[in-house]
Amino acid sequence: MMKPLEPKTLEDYSREELLELLADAAKNWLAHDGLWFQAVEEECGIDTAIKLDTATWAKFTVIEAERIMKRLDLKPGGGIPALIKALNFRLYAYINQQEVIEVSENRCIFRMNTCRVQEARKRKNLPDFPCKPVGLVEYSNFARTIDQRIKTRCIACPPDPHSPAYWCAWEFMVATIPSEGLYNLQDRNTYFYCVTAKNIFLTDIC
Numbered sequence: 001m002m003k004p005l006e007p008k009t010l011e012d013y014s015r016e017e018l019l020e021l022l023a024d025a026a027k028n029w030l031a032h033d034g035l036w037f038q039a040v041e042e043e044c045g046i047d048t049a050i051k052l053d054t055a056t057w058a059k060f061t062v063i064e065a066e067r068i069m070k071r072l073d074l075k076p077g078g079g080i081p082a083l084i085k086a087l088n089f090r091l092y093a094y095i096n097q098q099e100v101i102e103v104s105e106n107r108c109i110f111r112m113n114t115c116r117v118q119e120a121r122k123r124k125n126l127p128d129f130p131c132k133p134v135g136l137v138e139y140s141n142f143a144r145t146i147d148q149r150i151k152t153r154c155i156a157c158p159p160d161p162h163s164p165a166y167w168c169a170w171e172f173m174v175a176t177i178p179s180e181g182l183y184n185l186q187d188r189n190t191y192f193y194c195v196t197a198k199n200i201f202l203t204d205i206c
Contacts, residue, residue, distance in 0.1 A: 038100075058141055060136070061142040066145060072085060077147050079106070083143055084108060097113045106174040108148070114167070117129060149176075151175045152171070154168075
């Protein structure tokens with residue numbers, strides 16, 4: 001009689017297999033996010049779905065950043081180098097193609113070159129999903145969790161027109177803090193997001 005096969009443990013998998021498992025987990029996470037959004041949209045409409053999606057991402061992106069920082073032993077205030085490193089360990093990094101360009105000590109540009117969500121819509125001949133409201137909160141809160149000095153500017157994100165080379169692009173810059181304690185922000189497109197349990201307040205501080 002053949003002995004029953006013992007299930008594999010994580011220790012039994014090769015590096016390549018573990019990376020595939022990570023990608024599968026990221027795809028499952030994204031599928032659940034999409035199904036949740038569709039359920040809310042069907043019940044409450046697109047505007048409410050985007051509002052609630054934005055509220056959840058405002059909190060989730062902070063949790064994700066904090067866990068990445070803990071795993072990689074990144075200390076708060078690590079600037080652009082810490083942000084670039086952390087971006088490579090987000091769940092999106094396992095299923096989308098992304099790149100960081102124009103890197104300097106205090107600035108970089110992040111581009112999402114492939115996007116499973118947008119490309120699935122494109123295959124179905126659907127318009128781009130207007131994810132900019134969510135992205136503004138998602139990327140701003142992620143960057144400021146890594147380093148509170150980092151400000152975020154959206155270069156392009158649907159429904160904005162964008163280059164065929166990427167779906168969205170974001171500029172991150174380290175802002176200086178003068179003696180009076182206010183951020184010295186040069187760009188009038190910079191926003192801060194204050195999230196409470198019930199509301200999201202979008203404030204133009206320039």
